[in-house]
Amino acid sequence: MIKRLLLVLMASALSTSAQTTSFGVKATPVGQKGVTKVIEEEVDNSVVISTFREAPSPATKLSRTFQLSKLNKVGFTETTKELQRLFAAYTVQRIVDGSPAGSSKATGHVTTVNYALLQDLGDNRFLAKAAWPAADSNEILAAGVDTMAILLLDKPAKVGDTGKLTSMHVGTVSLLFTANYPPLVGKRLTLRREAFLECATLEDSPAALQKFIESVNAGAELSVLTYEQAACKKCAGFGFTREPQKGQLDKRIDCVDCAKTGKLSVASETKFVP
Numbered sequence: 001m002i003k004r005l006l007l008v009l010m011a012s013a014l015s016t017s018a019q020t021t022s023f024g025v026k027a028t029p030v031g032q033k034g035v036t037k038v039i040e041e042e043v044d045n046s047v048v049i050s051t052f053r054e055a056p057s058p059a060t061k062l063s064r065t066f067q068l069s070k071l072n073k074v075g076f077t078e079t080t081k082e083l084q085r086l087f088a089a090y091t092v093q094r095i096v097d098g099s100p101a102g103s104s105k106a107t108g109h110v111t112t113v114n115y116a117l118l119q120d121l122g123d124n125r126f127l128a129k130a131a132w133p134a135a136d137s138n139e140i141l142a143a144g145v146d147t148m149a150i151l152l153l154d155k156p157a158k159v160g161d162t163g164k165l166t167s168m169h170v171g172t173v174s175l176l177f178t179a180n181y182p183p184l185v186g187k188r189l190t191l192r193r194e195a196f197l198e199c200a201t202l203e204d205s206p207a208a209l210q211k212f213i214e215s216v217n218a219g220a221e222l223s224v225l226t227y228e229q230a231a232c233k234k235c236a237g238f239g240f241t242r243e244p245q246k247g248q249l250d251k252r253i254d255c256v257d258c259a260k261t262g263k264l265s266v267a268s269e270t271k272f273v274p
């Protein structure tokens with residue numbers, strides 16, 4: 001399902017360029033015997049969007065299971081509070097779509113994007129000035145601040161519209177187009193920009209959690225990615241290391257791996273089992 005959505009972002013490039021070619025950008029001779037010739041200015045308005053770099057996914061370092069049958073039993077970490085926390089993370093990693101299960105695992109980071117539409121690229125695709133927060137300390141997605149991005153919206157919109165949308169980062173795309181915003185009007189350009197697909201995520205509600213539990217108990221293989229705090233290996237959680245000094249106290253060296261906190265945020269995949 002997600003693949004189909006991605007194709008929507010790219011695929012219409014073909015039809016758009018075909019149209020432009022058949023519509024004209026022709027030199028038009030007017031009059032007979034070639035006495036008068038009016039030549040229309042050639043403007044290539046075709047839009048070509050292609051994948052430049054896929055959305056990166058975090059390298060998971062921890063793998064855990066959450067066993068529903070152990071929920072709230074003494075001596076186990078499976079608590080209602082932990083289940084709710086994991087489920088909340090799970091809901092924003094699922095895209096509601098027309099697939100049989102009702103939703104699909106997001107293939108890219110889901111984030112909120114504030115935007116102002118700059119140019120209509122056809123088929124609900126827009127070039128926009130946008131802002132979004134960084135993900136995973138810039139590893140997955142660097143923050144955007146008044147940054148040009150490509151958006152695929154759910155509904156038609158118009159240049160100048162501003163708003164905020166929930167979207168999935170689909171990676172960096174290469175956009176070949178003719179700009180029609182100042183000061184680049186008429187310039188044929190290639191831009192490489194982050195692309196976002198407007199989407200709806202699962203609802204975080206008690207009813208949705210109940211349905212989720214039933215799916216896991218029925219054998220669905222579901223997992224969630226979270227960032228967990230783990231002790232820094234380099235400094236053993238102290239935030240610094242010691243270097244022996246002759247005849248003096250050990251020298252303390254601040255740990256750069258964890259920025260002196262003694263803790264690291266580690267990408268962790270939790271699988272749910274009955």
Ligand SMILES: [Zn+2]
Nearest residue numbers: 232235255258
């Ligand atoms: Zn450290």
